[in-house]
Amino acid sequence: MKPKITLKDIARELEVSISTVSKALKNSEEISRDTKDKIQAFAKLYNYKPNNIAVSLKNRRTKNIGVIIPDIVHHFFTTVIRGIEKYANAKGYNVLVCVSNEGYEREVINMELLANGSIDGFIMSLSTETQQKNDYNHIKEVTDQGIPMVMFDRVTDRINCDKVVIDDAQGAFLAVKKFVESGKKKIALITTDDYLSVGKDRTEGYKKALSHYNIPLEESLILKLPSMEVEASAFDTFFKTQEVDAVLCVNEIFAIHAMRLVHGMNKRIPEDISFIGFTDGLLSKFAMPSLTAIAQHGELMGEEAARMLIEKVETENEEETFSTTVLEPTLIERASTL
Amino acid sequence: MKPKITLKDIARELEVSISTVSKALKNSEEISRDTKDKIQAFAKLYNYKPNNIAVSLKNRRTKNIGVIIPDIVHHFFTTVIRGIEKYANAKGYNVLVCVSNEGYEREVINMELLANGSIDGFIMSLSTETQQKNDYNHIKEVTDQGIPMVMFDRVTDRINCDKVVIDDAQGAFLAVKKFVESGKKKIALITTDDYLSVGKDRTEGYKKALSHYNIPLEESLILKLPSMEVEASAFDTFFKTQEVDAVLCVNEIFAIHAMRLVHGMNKRIPEDISFIGFTDGLLSKFAMPSLTAIAQHGELMGEEAARMLIEKVETENEEETFSTTVLEPTLIERASTL
DNA sequence: TTGTACGCGTTATCAC
């Protein structure tokens, strides 16, 4: 209906040259008041806005930042995106979100797509499958091209770039500390397989804390699930065979599920069994009883990642110096602990 | 380190013209086997990929679709995005997500930014503030420019475009029907102010259903909150002053909150009071007791919206015919109803 | 079979 108006259109209409229009709209001193007024009025009337694509082509800067996350229906990742958006928008950047859906293939495809000029830099968190395959060539290619990259939460040592993570071991430590201080002795851990970097760190923190408090480590008190999916039977047999008085869960869902199960076994929460879950999301707040949680500070993480990325994007600096920001987790105490 | 390689680079290196390279890479019949082989091999070696920006400028097609949502930390919207992503990626499109954060200003800014060439079309859901202000000029400007637009969930009659919505009235009807069939008589509604299109439709469906089942409408059984935020005191006085045996809530959070309150008043759920909540999200599944919910089919909604948009984007068709897809909600029965 | 020229919309440089 009202096709977009260009510099050329204005120039033709006002019978001046394209460059005059361009300068006038940038309020250049070279142009006379008269013509500037005329051109600016006309531009406003027809609501002229420069074409981003053309500007990008010219500047070799898109003002877009690409975000690759494993899953968008996941509270933690959405809070990170919110943080990224917040900071990026304030700096005049758009956020291009792509979801790998926890798959290697989609991660590669999405990155290749965006890397071909659509974005000025990446912020990403690795998909489960990528971590399993342990194959990071697609990421190496991107960084080798000189495209700035910031990884968050699920990171790898194999790539040299800026990173922002939570001290997951410390989070687990905090949880165990809380349990110990409220008199718990048989502290269980429900987690996933070790290929997830976060799972590994949390397990480590759990073990370290036990040894710190002189509690013998019993491998039978660690339940390792092969994936993020809840396997009811595994939970069932675990709680039927093990005697525990405190449970640390690697995510909310595991914790909620376990609490329900325990509730059905006529045990009291938190008196008989206490619970703490990682990732302070909606479920923790609204669970019955509400769940004591280790907050991951996703929004802060997003802001920090965006800050680091934009810093790199906007400095011509050729020196390759990378840093890793480690955020401290926080224990949010609720009704599932004493 | 390895700056991006262009057609020009290849041409210079192989001492042919740029267009020869371009044609060779598109496997044009015009080019001899020999040169094609040579060029293709070279391109692969240096991992040549066409610059998206340049292609976009040329084609006046970006292969990006812009999505504007009110809030990303909201399960419903993320499921919609998942649906959009799924369909769009399959069709070779990227998804550019911007969050209005329920604000008019950010909605306008984001749309203007994206509208200037960054995207081929919009998929959006209105922010609360925009619906309150009832000002849609920014959207009209976009559609007037001929940029395809699909609105979902929170839509308005004031804009002529494709839409995809859930039959919210029908959803409320289903809920009331369920209550009535299990013998409930005093059916309450907890909702938000009417400026939210969805809230209005749901209230309408609730009233229609009551009249259909010959239950007198009592305005005192409708609790209207001014925003999506939970106001504990309002809930408190409501349940202390009103005699109810069933509650329909316009969202999960309200429902969970109300259930907790009622639980504390020593009433049994669902025997004494039954609950149904809109938007079947994580909270509903994991609540105690689990919450019977009206599923909004967000993912389907996203796919449908993306389908409609890409259809419009890819057809040159000048005729302006718009359609509205109405999805049917589904009642997911859980433990909070008889 | 290969190359030239042009246009997409913008900006920067330089000439008039």
Added chain:
DNA sequence: GTGATAACGCGTACAA
């Protein structure tokens, strides 16, 4: 003060 020209990277109609 204003305008012509080149360049960003690509694709394509047309010329050689």
